[in-house]
Amino acid sequence: PLVTSKEMFKKAYKGGYAIGAFNVNNMEIIQGIVEAGKEENAPLILQVSAGARKYAQPVYLKKLVEAAVEYSGLPIVLHLDHGDSFEICKACVDDGFTSVMIDGSKYPFEENIALTKKVVDYAHSKGVVVEAELGRLSGIEDAVSVSERDAAFTDPDEAVEFVERTGVDSLAIAIGTSHGAYKFKGEPRLDFERLEKISSMLPNFPLVLHGASSVPQEFVEICNKYGGQIPGAKGVPEDMLRKAAEMGVCKINIDTDLRLAMTASIRKYLAENPSHFDPRQYLGPGREAIKQMVIHKMRDVLGCSGKA
Numbered sequence: 001p002l003v004t005s006k007e008m009f010k011k012a013y014k015g016g017y018a019i020g021a022f023n024v025n026n027m028e029i030i031q032g033i034v035e036a037g038k039e040e041n042a043p044l045i046l047q048v049s050a051g052a053r054k055y056a057q058p059v060y061l062k063k064l065v066e067a068a069v070e071y072s073g074l075p076i077v078l079h080l081d082h083g084d085s086f087e088i089c090k091a092c093v094d095d096g097f098t099s100v101m102i103d104g105s106k107y108p109f110e111e112n113i114a115l116t117k118k119v120v121d122y123a124h125s126k127g128v129v130v131e132a133e134l135g136r137l138s139g140i141e142d143a144v145s146v147s148e149r150d151a152a153f154t155d156p157d158e159a160v161e162f163v164e165r166t167g168v169d170s171l172a173i174a175i176g177t178s179h180g181a182y183k184f185k186g187e188p189r190l191d192f193e194r195l196e197k198i199s200s201m202l203p204n205f206p207l208v209l210h211g212a213s214s215v216p217q218e219f220v221e222i223c224n225k226y227g228g229q230i231p232g233a234k235g236v237p238e239d240m241l242r243k244a245a246e247m248g249v250c251k252i253n254i255d256t257d258l259r260l261a262m263t264a265s266i267r268k269y270l271a272e273n274p275s276h277f278d279p280r281q282y283l284g285p286g287r288e289a290i291k292q293m294v295i296h297k298m299r300d301v302l303g304c305s306g307k308a
């Protein structure tokens, strides 16, 4: 059924595992993720960004997710990713989403609180849960100075005050991850002391990691072998994600790894079958690559297999 993340986060927190939050933009991506969830009997968070709503039109994604629920029988959360205004969050709540993110992380602390609280009050009145963000993810991989990184990462004391004053259900924190395929200039590093501090000050409170793709070199190499140009792509090592899942992180966002899996397999298929031009012939393998990637994530990284 379509569910909120409340129960699945409670179980994940206690069990020391995380739920995968996978971005969806079209039918094949949804089908690949849902097939994996079915095979692994895992709960699913299917998340839709503003960009996905523009690309596919909201009604198509909503109906595809409803189809996924009907087809799989799995507990599925329909989540708005990076909602940037009260209006888009309200629209999604009114449209049947079971969870919304209001991302006020680019605003000053007090403004982020005010905006988040407004969304929480509305969403909770409709039985929908809310994710917010405190601290800045992107653009700090260049910030070499410790003080710059420190300023961007989530402050534990602020996190406690933020949660208390907004009533938000989960919090995306900045501890060194960033969106996309180029996450680290040097060695991959997450600030686990900071995570430890935040989770000890917010016991039983679900934390969220954005920018948590691992950017498997296998797919980067296949992409580059068949005409792609993504040199130096680097992600979060999977053992760091497993560790984070045991430290209060209940939701791990994965989008880039799905893109790489699908793109690598389509590039390879088209290169090896120059005479083929039926979209089913290359979208099918793309879908299968996503399925295998998600199965791997559920089994070997998130630990949410068998937890539906």
Ligand SMILES: O=C(COP(=O)(O)O)N(O)CCCOP(=O)(O)O
Residues within 6 Å of the ligand: 023, 049, 050, 051, 052, 081, 082, 178, 179, 180, 181, 209, 210, 211, 212, 213, 214, 253, 254, 255, 256, 257
């Ligand atoms: O945290 C992540 C993904 O992290 P990743 O890049 O490490 O997969 N996300 O919230 C996905 C953001 C996708 O937005 P858009 O559809 O506008 O491109």
Ligand SMILES: [Zn+2]
Residues within 6 Å of the ligand: 082, 179, 210, 211, 253
């Ligand atoms: Zn994100």
